[in-house]
Amino acid sequence: MRVLLVEDESALGEAIKRVLVNENYVVDWVQDGLEAWHYLENPWTEYTVVVLDWLLPGLSGLELCQRLRFQQNSLPILMLTALGQPEKRIEGLDAGADDYLVKPFVMDELLARLRALQRRSPQVQPQTFSLGNFSLDPASSTCSVHLLEERTKTLALTRKEFQIMAYLIQRPGQIIAGSKLRSQLWDVDSEAMSNVVAAQIRLLRRKFDAEGCVCPIETVRGKGYCFSI
CATH class of the missing domain: 1.10.10.10 (Winged helix-like DNA-binding domain superfamily/Winged helix DNA-binding domain)
Known part of the structure; x- marks a missing residue:
């Protein structure tokens, strides 16, 4: 499975990428929302899931979600954010995120949520x-x-x-x-x-x-x- 990881915190981004690569994911990691959008528009690359921070330079995670859904793109999105208030979770889900993970989190939970996306998203490859x-x-x-x-x-x-x-x-x-x-x-x-x-x-x-x-x-x-x- 190919993952686009959009996270501007260097230490966290490196840690997430390392964990995902060890789980056999192919990972492209970017730290800017506009750069992420260019990656998503690249016709040569097919992503199966996006792990997306909310607060990003260039273009926010919320805006990225909205752009994808406006284009009728059903690519699964797991939103990462430090904004854990219920109204923020609702806002993220309404913008098009499929799941929501509040920072700080443990990597095992991140992996479990990706596996859950795999089970319920037909475009994401199965686990076996x-x-x-x-x-x-x-x-x-x-x-x-x-x-x-x-x-x-x-x-x-x-x-x-x-x-x-x-x-x-x-x-x-x-x-x-x-x-x-x-x-x-x-x-x-x-x-x-x-x-x-x-x-x-x-x-x-x-x-x-x-x-x-x-x-x-x-x-x-x-x-x-x-x-x-």
Whole structure:
């Protein structure tokens, strides 16, 4: 899942990003409301949720919510704020926020609220992924391959390997260009080289081969990659 984190407090923003990345989220972190709006308008990047502070320079979180909803954009929004009064919560929810978290908060609650958004928002990817003989477990970053005679092999994946598998397993049969995978699964501040996707998929295939399993990711020459079963 790709998250746009909009938080102008540096220490808090760094802490939230670190926690989310450790949970296999791809995170773009910005500290200004206008910059966040430019990110949201970028047609090359698809976000699945916004974690949004209320008080921001440039453009407030409330104004960002209103702009998105005015455009009929149903992107899930989790609002963060130090304004905990009931009337402020109502104002934030009425502006279009899906949930509201008052500062200070513990990171476990933030993660729980994101999981709740996942469960009730159809455009947000599910917490588990299964297709054919393959299933992915985000909690352990593993892929289970279900073989004949009720045997199962479980492969430990790196964070990026898991993200590639999760992105493709949700789009079975679709050919996804390497540039699309790179734009969706590497944050905008990374300096990922043009061949980084191909390199990651080669490592994935070696991992499957070492376990005597067929990797479900197929290369379609000149077009990209697809999850094939």
